[in-house]
Amino acid sequence: MERFARLLDTLAFTPQRNAKLRALEVHFAEVPDPERGLALAALTGALEFRGAKAGVIRALAAERTDPVLFALSYDYVGDLAETVALIWPARPGANRPPELAEFIETLQTFTRAEAPAQIEAWLDALDAAGRWALLKLVTGGLRVGVSARLAKTALAQYGGVPVNEIEEIWHGLEPPYEGLFAWLEGKAPKPESAAKAPFRPVMLSHPVAPRDLEALATQDVQAEWKWDGVRVQAVSEGGVRRLYTRTGDDISHTFPDVLAALEFEGALDGELLVRASDGGPAPFGDLQQRLNRKTVSKAQMARHPAFIRAYDLLVEGEADLRALPFAQRRQRLEAFVAGLASDRIDLSAPVAFDSWEKLDALRASPPHAQAEGVMIKRLMSPYLPGRPRGEWFKWKRDPFLIDAVLMYAQRGHGKRSSFYSDFTFGVWRVGEDGEALTPVGKAYFGFTDAELKQLDAFVKDNTVERFGPVRAVKAGRDFGLVLEIAFEGLNRSPRHKSGVAMRFPRIHRIRWDKPAAEADRLETLEAMLGGG
Numbered sequence: 001m002e003r004f005a006r007l008l009d010t011l012a013f014t015p016q017r018n019a020k021l022r023a024l025e026v027h028f029a030e031v032p033d034p035e036r037g038l039a040l041a042a043l044t045g046a047l048e049f050r051g052a053k054a055g056v057i058r059a060l061a062a063e064r065t066d067p068v069l070f071a072l073s074y075d076y077v078g079d080l081a082e083t084v085a086l087i088w089p090a091r092p093g094a095n096r097p098p099e100l101a102e103f104i105e106t107l108q109t110f111t112r113a114e115a116p117a118q119i120e121a122w123l124d125a126l127d128a129a130g131r132w133a134l135l136k137l138v139t140g141g142l143r144v145g146v147s148a149r150l151a152k153t154a155l156a157q158y159g160g161v162p163v164n165e166i167e168e169i170w171h172g173l174e175p176p177y178e179g180l181f182a183w184l185e186g187k188a189p190k191p192e193s194a195a196k197a198p199f200r201p202v203m204l205s206h207p208v209a210p211r212d213l214e215a216l217a218t219q220d221v222q223a224e225w226k227w228d229g230v231r232v233q234a235v236s237e238g239g240v241r242r243l244y245t246r247t248g249d250d251i252s253h254t255f256p257d258v259l260a261a262l263e264f265e266g267a268l269d270g271e272l273l274v275r276a277s278d279g280g281p282a283p284f285g286d287l288q289q290r291l292n293r294k295t296v297s298k299a300q301m302a303r304h305p306a307f308i309r310a311y312d313l314l315v316e317g318e319a320d321l322r323a324l325p326f327a328q329r330r331q332r333l334e335a336f337v338a339g340l341a342s343d344r345i346d347l348s349a350p351v352a353f354d355s356w357e358k359l360d361a362l363r364a365s366p367p368h369a370q371a372e373g374v375m376i377k378r379l380m381s382p383y384l385p386g387r388p389r390g391e392w393f394k395w396k397r398d399p400f401l402i403d404a405v406l407m408y409a410q411r412g413h414g415k416r417s418s419f420y421s422d423f424t425f426g427v428w429r430v431g432e433d434g435e436a437l438t439p440v441g442k443a444y445f446g447f448t449d450a451e452l453k454q455l456d457a458f459v460k461d462n463t464v465e466r467f468g469p470v471r472a473v474k475a476g477r478d479f480g481l482v483l484e485i486a487f488e489g490l491n492r493s494p495r496h497k498s499g500v501a502m503r504f505p506r507i508h509r510i511r512w513d514k515p516a517a518e519a520d521r522l523e524t525l526e527a528m529l530g531g532g
Contacts, residue, residue, distance in 0.1 A: 001126065003031050004039050004100045005133035011144035020146060024154035028181070035100045037176025040155075042104075042137055044148040046175055049107045054139050057084055060120055064089055075469050076418075078411030081135035084123075088131055091124040098122060101176075107138065149247050159184025164201040164385035167248055171199055196240035199233060199248045200267060200314055200322070201385035205392035208376060212393055213356050221378055222330065223351040223359055225371040226394055227309055228284045228489060228503070229273040230291070234308055234345075236262040237315070243272075254293050257301045258308060261344030266336070269312035269383075270348070273370070274304045281309070281370040285491035285501055307344045310337050311375075314383060322383035329383065363395050372488065373397045399486040400528060401508060402427065402520045405437055406481040409459040410470045412444065419452055420459040420471065423507070425483050429498075429522040437475055438522060440498045443485060446506030455481075455510070480516030484509040490528050500525050 010023045024043075028036050041047050061070055061084045070087060077083045098106070103122065110118055119138065123131050136142050152170065156163035161184065169191055173180055182188035206212075231246040241262045243252045252259055255272070274290065276282035286304050290296060313333040314322055321329050337347045351374055353359040363374045373396035381391040404425035412421035422444040426437035447455065458473070458481055465472040474480065486508035493501035500522075 001098055001100050001103055001130055001133065003027070003035065004042075004137075005126075005129045007039060008133045008136060008142065008144055009129055011146055015145070017150070020150065021154045021157060024146070024151060025158045028155070028158045033178045033181060034176035037178060037181065038100050038104055040151060040177055041175035043142065043144075043146050043151050045140075047104065047108075047137075049138060049140070054080055056116055056119065057081070057135060057139065060084075060116060060123070061087070071468075075466070076411070078469055081132055081139060081141070084135055085128050085132035088123050088128075090127075097125045097130060103134070103137075147247070148249070155180070155184060162385075165190070167201045167385070168198060170248060171250065197235040197237045197242040197267075199235070199242075199244045199250075201248075202231065202233060202246045202269060203312075203383050203385065203392060204246070204387040205375060205394045206387060206389065208393040208395040212390075215390075216376070216378070218354060218356065218359075220380070221376050222326070223353060224311070224348045224375045224377070225351060225366060225368070226373045226375050226396065227271045227273060227281060227348070228370045228372045229271040229281065229287055229309070231270075232272040232308065233267060233269055233314070234258070234262055235267040235315075236264055237266070251291075254290060254296055255306050256296065258306050258344055261307075261340075261342045263342070264336070264340060265317050266313065267315040268308065268310050268333075268336075268345070269314055270308040270310040270345075273307055273309055275307050275343075280368060283370060283491035284489065284503055285493055307346065309346055309348050311348050312383060325380045325382065326377050327379040359395070364397055366397060369489075371397075396488075399488055399508075400490070402485050402487075402524060403482050403511060403514060403518070404440065404485050405475050405516045405519045406455075406458075406473055406483055407437055407439055407475050408470050408472050409455075416452070419456040421452055421456070423455065423483070425485060426475075427498075427520045427522050427525065428517075435477065437480075438498045440496075440500060440522070440525060441485065441487070441502040441505040443483070443505045443507050446486070446508060447510070451510060475516065477517045480519075482511035482514040482516055482519050483507050484511055490525060492529060498522060498525075500529065 007023065007027045011020055014020050014023060027039065031039070057080060065087050070083070073087050074080065074083045077086070106118065122134055126134060152166045153163050155166050173191060179188060179191045183190050232251075233244045233246070235242050235244070241252065241259045242250055243255055243258060244250055258272070272287065274282040274286040276286075282304070287306070289304050290300065290306060310333060312326075313329050313336055314320070316332060316336060321332065334347060337345060351359070351362060353362065359374060366373065373394065376393040376395060378391050384391065404427050406423055407426045408424035409420040410422040412419055422442060424439050424442045426439045428435055429438045459471055462474040463471045464474050484507070485502075485505050487502040487505040489503035491501045491503070492499060
């Protein structure tokens with residue numbers, strides 16, 4: 001457990017990607033089985049503990065510490081695991097610190113009733129770093145800046161193999177991955193994936209640049225709309241059907257209506273969308289109603305019917321098509337989709353253009369609200385894993401911009417735990433008592449470290465009220481901080497008081513120069529709904 005705690009601590013406070021990769025490689029090299037494999041499982045989300053949730057941790061902390069002191073500490077730190085780890089009254093020698101394997105085995109078997117006593121005993125036995133790692137693992141909120149893809153990349157570098165080889169067998173592997181490590185170390189053959197309908201690493205694009213357009217001829221590429229959904233891979237082989245995200249996460253259980261339509265043998269690449277009443281793609285907010293659910297009801301499926309807009313055909317029957325040029329794959333895709341005759345799978349139509357200027361105009365003003373821009377694909381490009389240069393490009397429409405007023409702030413996590421870095425902003429609307437701000441979004445990136453310190457100081461100097469870890473800041477017609485907010489799209493949202501929800505909001509500029517009274521109004525956002 002001590003080695004795992006050191007690893008998490010290093011990853012949490014190491015912002016550089018290459019440094020994180022190196023830390024993972026060192027851990028894989030120095031830590032024996034099964035501990036290194038269990039650490040890998042924890043980092044990639046392959047472990048689930050039913051008996052311990054955040055509420056259990058809060059209750060334990062309330063029994064051991066002064067509730068006012070805990071509330072003040074939690075408000076300052078902003079992270080439950082870190083707060084409890086630091087404030088927990090130590091009882092040296094109370095128990096033997098558990099090894100990671102012992103801890104996980106116990107945690108996976110005990111019941112909800114047994115969880116509090118066991119966790120309390122472990123907290124007594126560990127030091128602050130160990131307690132933090134324990135609580136991060138128990139609550140499932142590691143938040144150390146390591147995605148499953150990054151962990152697989154570290155494995156690939158450790159073993160000197162392409163990362164796509166690991167991704168293609170990943171779903172047939174189980175913790176603690178001893179066969180995987182033996183292969184990477186040259187001690188055993190490559191594991192054969194036992195998973196049917198496996199994931200194939202997806203091909204990604206680069207943002208287009210002027211030099212890219214100069215190097216491409218319009219007749220050598222195909223353009224398609226870039227749809228605002230979730231990139232997926234639909235696989236149906238040997239009676240097994242699976243739906244994967246672009247990172248290889250299996251989301252089949254959330255979309256049984258889509259799985260039922262996979263009446264084919266092969267693998268499709270496409271965009272997961274929800275069908276609107278007019279037959280076209282619905283706003284991303286409708287798709288969000290289906291995402292990240294363990295189960296989905298018939299009513300939810302009826303309200304938000306999901307479908308796939310097909311981009312590419314990777315496998316047809318037993319034939320792997322990825323080495324073929326895109327033009328040939330596209331021709332086979334068109335015939336493949338036509339043969340399905342299903343309203344759950346349709347085809348991404350090409351965009352007609354004869355000059356980059358015409359495509360630029362289409363990109364800037366797409367005919368459908370859910371089109372984010374265009375994709376440009378070389379007709380001769382094979383389907384290559386990762387993000388190969390010079391093959392596929394994305395040309396997104398320019399982001400929307402509004403001026404909003406900072407209303408609330410909350411502390412961040414990890415290296416930002418000492419700063420107010422999550423900002424809620426609002427725009428003006430007419431209420432019962434006249435002009436008032438209404439919250440329309442939340443942003444936690446888009447600013448530099450220097451700007452973060454300025455924003456943090458503004459929040460501390462202008463706090464007017466506290467709600468647990470949240471601070472309300474002074475904001476009115478005569479005083480307030482204006483933030484220029486960039487976002488990708490806007491959806492109607494009955495869950496929000498304002499009635500709207502933004503896609504990917506971020507702080508574009510801090511308008512220290514602009515009076516709060518001149519910020520935008522809700523009517524401005526409502527007008528944008530009609531145009532996307």
